Amino acid sequence: MVDRLVNSEANARRIAMVENCFGSSGRPLAEQGRVLVGEGVLTKMCRKKPKARQFFLFNDILVYGNIVINKKKYNKQHLIPLETVKLESLKDEGQFRNGWLIRTASKSFAVYAATSTEKEEWMAHIEKCIEDLLRKSGKQPPSEHAAVWVPDNEAAICMHCKKTQFTVLNRRHHCRKCGSVVCGPCSSKRFVLPTQSDKPLRVCLQCYDELTRDRARPAQAQQPAMLSPSKEGAGSGESSGDDDSDDDDDRAAATDNHDEPKFYGDGEKTDDTNNHSSKETKNIKE
């Protein structure tokens, strides 16, 4: 489907445009054989609440970021290699409709499209890219995926002890193994989850028990480990508040009007032959 690289010249311009919108906050994206397959806004379930994020689907990676100025400026770029991705459709539930999970070994989260058609389109395009990639590389998709974090507001009390009420002082923590929201004492243990990090990560007591039981089996390379409380939250991604870097900075996001996602490729191949750059710009970003 991405044969002829979706008009390599138009594709190169689109990718340059994406780079431009992320500016210095993003990584270089132009690479031999890389094609921008589609783009659009999806609602990403973040730790505190759902937030609009701009997504770019390439034939080998999925890139997303915060919207600073709609269609002009994005930041907080995240880049996910597609060959590690597994999608799981979600059933509609109340206000959460047209959603699916994007799961990888190191991070998993839910996204929601505006309509069921858009959900189908997104999922089909992503699945197709993953399939093509795995076929080409001969690799197997990862068998283990990171837990999807339970959003903060879905847990007023600790999901482990079912007693601790969360307050400003009794902060919420997330178990990196099961994604539960738990209190400090119920997540005092650390365990190395190799697919997520080399460093020991916060796990709940229940997962800790299960993981240490698993470890008795010889094939498991996982190591239990304790961190002294004083080290907690110092540097690195492991903060005691478990802050998800996606969660701040979404000035422009809330008021966006809905735009349909745009997928390049099929049926578009003749589009660019007589368009010049200014028109092309408009074409992509309209």
Ligand SMILES: [Zn+2]
């Ligand atoms: Zn607890």
Ligand SMILES: [Zn+2]
């Ligand atoms: Zn757990």
